[in-house]
Amino acid sequence: MLVVLATGNPCFAETTDFSAVIDAIKQSRFDEAETKIDGVLKNEPNNVNALMYKGNILYFRGSNTGRIQMYGNDEESIYDRSMGFLGEGSSLVAPEVAEEISVYFKRALSQSPERMDIQLGLCWVYANAGLKDELVSRFPELKKHSGNKQGLQYNMGDYARIIVNEYSFEDGISVYHAIAKLYPRDGNIINDIAAMYFQRGDLDTALKYFTQAANMSQQDELTLANLVLINAVVGNYDKSVQYQKQVSEMKKDDTYLLYSALYQRLRGIPGWEKEVKAFIKKNQGNEETKPYTEMAQSLLPVSGKYGYKLYESSVGHEVDTHFTIINVDWGSKQFPGRFGPTFDLADIYTYYQNYPKAIPLYKRIEKNNLARNRDEHEKLDFHYAWALYRAGRINDANLHWQRLLDADDFYHKSAASYFLGNYHYKRKEYEKAAKYFKLVKNDASGSKYANFANNLYGQIKDNK
Numbered sequence: 001m002l003v004v005l006a007t008g009n010p011c012f013a014e015t016t017d018f019s020a021v022i023d024a025i026k027q028s029r030f031d032e033a034e035t036k037i038d039g040v041l042k043n044e045p046n047n048v049n050a051l052m053y054k055g056n057i058l059y060f061r062g063s064n065t066g067r068i069q070m071y072g073n074d075e076e077s078i079y080d081r082s083m084g085f086l087g088e089g090s091s092l093v094a095p096e097v098a099e100e101i102s103v104y105f106k107r108a109l110s111q112s113p114e115r116m117d118i119q120l121g122l123c124w125v126y127a128n129a130g131l132k133d134e135l136v137s138r139f140p141e142l143k144k145h146s147g148n149k150q151g152l153q154y155n156m157g158d159y160a161r162i163i164v165n166e167y168s169f170e171d172g173i174s175v176y177h178a179i180a181k182l183y184p185r186d187g188n189i190i191n192d193i194a195a196m197y198f199q200r201g202d203l204d205t206a207l208k209y210f211t212q213a214a215n216m217s218q219q220d221e222l223t224l225a226n227l228v229l230i231n232a233v234v235g236n237y238d239k240s241v242q243y244q245k246q247v248s249e250m251k252k253d254d255t256y257l258l259y260s261a262l263y264q265r266l267r268g269i270p271g272w273e274k275e276v277k278a279f280i281k282k283n284q285g286n287e288e289t290k291p292y293t294e295m296a297q298s299l300l301p302v303s304g305k306y307g308y309k310l311y312e313s314s315v316g317h318e319v320d321t322h323f324t325i326i327n328v329d330w331g332s333k334q335f336p337g338r339f340g341p342t343f344d345l346a347d348i349y350t351y352y353q354n355y356p357k358a359i360p361l362y363k364r365i366e367k368n369n370l371a372r373n374r375d376e377h378e379k380l381d382f383h384y385a386w387a388l389y390r391a392g393r394i395n396d397a398n399l400h401w402q403r404l405l406d407a408d409d410f411y412h413k414s415a416a417s418y419f420l421g422n423y424h425y426k427r428k429e430y431e432k433a434a435k436y437f438k439l440v441k442n443d444a445s446g447s448k449y450a451n452f453a454n455n456l457y458g459q460i461k462d463n464k
Contacts, residue, residue: 020036025053025057030061037050037053048111052105056121094129101122105121130163132174176196187215203352227239228240228320240263257275258323262299262330298310311335328345332345343376346361349361356391381404389419401416405420411447414453418453421434421456422452425456
């Protein structure tokens with residue numbers, strides 16, 4: 001990230017005082033700061049810190065910090081209930097501004113290439129401008145002059161994520177691959193590539209990269225933990241249990257026993273209770289594993305009966321998601337006439353974008369009339385609509401959004417109004433779009449979707 005205060009060995013006359021420049025930059029008085037810096041550079045054109053400050057001034061004046069997301073996008077998740085603010089620290093710059101900044105940073109680096117604050121600052125500028133090729137071209141120099149700085153590859157990964165999140169997924173992934181070439185033994189970089197695909201919902205590609213990372217010489221328990229989770233999400237429980245055993249070995253804990261017991265119970269393998277009891281015995285009084293111990297205790301009936309009330313007591317513990325997945329999967333099979341476990345399983349699949357697994361579960365709930373009250377019907381329609389929408393089945397999704405236009409939960413209602421209105425807005429059917437946006441536009445502060453609906457309604461009104 002860019003710095004304002006100079007570090008390292010300054011290459012300028014001892015009498016040069018930058019305190020007034022620093023104060024002006026902090027108070028966003030950029031014209032004043034630039035006038036002072038230009039005065040220094042006129043007398044000392046090779047002053048490294050002056051060149052750095054000149055680049056900083058151009059960056060801060062030209063960046064778009066803390067942008068507000070006005071209109072939403074096709075991937076505006078129902079699981080994020082914020083009011084639409086994009087990355088508080090985002091500070092994008094136009095490519096032409098980045099090129100102007102780079103002139104000053106490169107002049108400084110031509111004299112002091114060991115100045116890592118400027119090396120990193122230049123990469124930060126290129127990333128925030130979306131200049132993928134220029135960014136990648138800096139990496140060899142960055143590594144060369146870093147003095148084998150520990151974790152430098154993860155700084156590079158930060159730049160890749162900026163491009164993924166703000167510009168192009170494909171360009172950001174290509175930056176990750178460039179990093180991987182510089183650090184060919186570091187499985188954590190491959191793990192980060194996998195995580196990007198996982199967040200995107202490309203589970204097959206994510207699983208491929210997570211598996212590759214786990215087989216590399218430099219990887220940690222996070223890589224294995226990701227493999228535990230993604231294998232559970234796609235239904236490869238045997239693999240998930242296998243990796244959980246490795247995680248437990250690395251962490252020197254016994255959670256594998258409980259996870260294995262849940263797996264055996266799901267598969268109908270006798271004797272799973274013994275592993276649960278062994279886990280409880282080994283973890284009595286262990287505060288770190290307390291939620292897992294509480295879950296384990298809730299699995300064993302006092303009276304010898306495995307009823308629905310016992311199942312309900314086993315959910316809601318603050319355990320890793322894969323424990324919950326395997327537990328609610330068992331519940332959905334053991335209690336097929338109940339709304340809770342099947343919906344909970346579908347909801348988890350939806351959150352992790354495994355729509356091919358989620359949609360049939362929602363369909364089963366609807367077909368078998370498992371939703372017994374208004375609240376359950378709303379929850380079903382809301383999540384079902386989102387899963388269908390994200391799976392590309394827009395018309396099917398719209399049927400469920402329609403049912404939510406009179407929802408009791410304003411978040412549900414506003415989402416339905418926004419997605420139905422946006423459907424017609426993109427088709428330039430503005431009168432139909434306006435009809436839906438009107439339903440919630442006067443409550444724009446009530447949810448991000450009402451905010452987006454209000455803004456798009458304003459676009460229609462302004463363009464009439």
